[in-house]
Amino acid sequence: MTPASQPGKVPARARRADALRNQQTLLTAAAEVFVASGVDAPIREIAARAGVGMGTIYRHFPTRADLVVAVYRHQVEACAEAGPALLADAGSPFAALRQWADLFVDFLVTKHGLANAMRSDSGGFEALHTYFLDRLVPVCARLLDAAVDAGEISPGTHAYELMRGIGNLCAGGDDPRYEPRRLVGLLLQGLRPSRPS
Amino acid sequence: MTPASQPGKVPARARRADALRNQQTLLTAAAEVFVASGVDAPIREIAARAGVGMGTIYRHFPTRADLVVAVYRHQVEACAEAGPALLADAGSPFAALRQWADLFVDFLVTKHGLANAMRSDSGGFEALHTYFLDRLVPVCARLLDAAVDAGEISPGTHAYELMRGIGNLCAGGDDPRYEPRRLVGLLLQGLRPSRPS
DNA sequence: GACAAAGCGGAACAGCGCTCCGTATCTTAA
DNA sequence: TTAAGATACGGAGCGCTGTTCCGCTTTGTC
Numbered sequence: 543m544t545p546a547s548q549p550g551k552v553p554a555r556a557r558r559a560d561a562l563r564n565q566q567t568l569l570t571a572a573a574e575v576f577v578a579s580g581v582d583a584p585i586r587e588i589a590a591r592a593g594v595g596m597g598t599i600y601r602h603f604p605t606r607a608d609l610v611v612a613v614y615r616h617q618v619e620a621c622a623e624a625g626p627a628l629l630a631d632a633g634s635p636f637a638a639l640r641q642w643a644d645l646f647v648d649f650l651v652t653k654h655g656l657a658n659a660m661r662s663d664s665g666g667f668e669a670l671h672t673y674f675l676d677r678l679v680p681v682c683a684r685l686l687d688a689a690v691d692a693g694e695i696s697p698g699t700h701a702y703e704l705m706r707g708i709g710n711l712c713a714g715g716d717d718p719r720y721e722p723r724r725l726v727g728l729l730l731q732g733l734r735p736s737r738p739s
Numbered sequence: 740m741t742p743a744s745q746p747g748k749v750p751a752r753a754r755r756a757d758a759l760r761n762q763q764t765l766l767t768a769a770a771e772v773f774v775a776s777g778v779d780a781p782i783r784e785i786a787a788r789a790g791v792g793m794g795t796i797y798r799h800f801p802t803r804a805d806l807v808v809a810v811y812r813h814q815v816e817a818c819a820e821a822g823p824a825l826l827a828d829a830g831s832p833f834a835a836l837r838q839w840a841d842l843f844v845d846f847l848v849t850k851h852g853l854a855n856a857m858r859s860d861s862g863g864f865e866a867l868h869t870y871f872l873d874r875l876v877p878v879c880a881r882l883l884d885a886a887v888d889a890g891e892i893s894p895g896t897h898a899y900e901l902m903r904g905i906g907n908l909c910a911g912g913d914d915p916r917y918e919p920r921r922l923v924g925l926l927l928q929g930l931r932p933s934r935p936s
Numbered sequence: 937g938a939c940a941a942a943g944c945g946g947a948a949c950a951g952c953g954c955t956c957c958g959t960a961t962c963t964t965a966a
Numbered sequence: 967t968t969a970a971g972a973t974a975c976g977g978a979g980c981g982c983t984g985t986t987c988c989g990c991t992t993t994g995t996c
Binding site: 752753755756758781782793794797803822842887933 | 951952953954955956959961962963964
Binding site: 665 | 911916
């Protein structure tokens with residue numbers, strides 16, 4: 543019955559109860575701090591809010607990206623799963639692509655500073671970039687392919703590039719003169735073939 | 740003959756010769772460091788390279804943006820002046836807009852980290868943002884208006900938004916899978932009217 | 937209850953931006 | 967030429983951040 547009773551594996555004890563509790567505490571504390579101060583908030587602030595020491599936070603989430611990913615994993619997952627659903631429900635593949643892009647944009651702009659962080663090459667954010675892209679690029683690719691097959695857009699655009707483009711367009715403060723959604727719409731419009739068949 | 744001889748103004752002596760020299764030294768040192776380490780390079784590094792103290796650099800360039808602007812002023816100016824020239828030379832306003840955008844993209848991607856810095860809301864870069872936009876938005880607006888008048892694009896897009904969009908698309912490392920030029924092309928393509936008249 | 941193992945806290949170190957003021961240098965007027 | 971005063975310089979020092987490291991505490995097990 544002990545965890546080590548199964549053969550062929552390292553005995554590896556189960557994690558301690560307090561460690562599990564702390565991980566949860568940290569997750570909710572981080573979520574709160576991210577909302578209040580953005581994803582760049584000092585690690586100390588998060589640790590303080592959770593009532594734990596610096597060591598604890600680094601043990602559970604070695605890089606800042608690990609923490610951010612853990613906090614937003616559910617939403618990224620939801621976005622990924624929305625792709626196929628939209629493809630089935632929306633009127634056309636291109637319409638699905640547009641709606642899906644809107645979803646992604648909404649996600650990014652409502653997280654203060656997330657889009658900025660995602661392309662920062664310093665601060666331990668590289669893994670964030672990687673996770674987001676690994677999860678969402680395949681979804682985007684399916685939508686893109688479907689739209690190409692339907693003749694709604696011209697081929698040649700890679701999902702990776704498009705995803706990064708959309709992400710980049712979402713960066714920046716909330717200047718009312720700058721509306722990422724509009725530009726993303728323009729970008730997608732640019733995918734359409736020059737001459738409709 | 741003395742600087743104070745002109746009436747109606749504060750006597751304000753001329754700047755000292757060594758100050759002028761230091762300003763030049765700093766400018767060239769900064770340019771070198773920017774190439775080597777990006778525009779985020781530590782201030783100390785620039786000061787060291789120029790062989791001056793920290794105080795000197797802050798006296799001449801109170802914020803980091805002031806230094807960056809001073810270093811790249813000529814190139815921004817050249818880009819601004821290229822706008823009207825292209826409008827006259829290129830085959831059509833839209834072609835001019837495309838070529839001008841290419842110029843701007845080239846400028847941004849060849850300066851390591853400049854595009855990233857321009858969107859950062861911290862680090863004293865806000866003034867950079869302001870300067871670039873103040874100088875280039877009017878130029879972009881003229882190109883945009885001309886293209887609209889020629890019926891080559893549909894109206895409704897603001898130059899400010901377009902400039903920021905292009906700038907944002909240029910952010911990020913030099914991943915070969917991500918080519919800003921392609922996306923900017925797509926974005927501009929999206930400006931074209933849905934049904935060519 | 938005792939003993940590892942697992943986990944925790946936070947002091948400590950390093951890197952950075954920025955300020956401040958005693959000192960050095962330049963300019964001008966006599 | 968020189969002395970006074972304005973101007974500019976240097977860099978130590980402060981505060982804030984990320985990250986590591988190790989002695990101590992808590993937990994699970996026998």
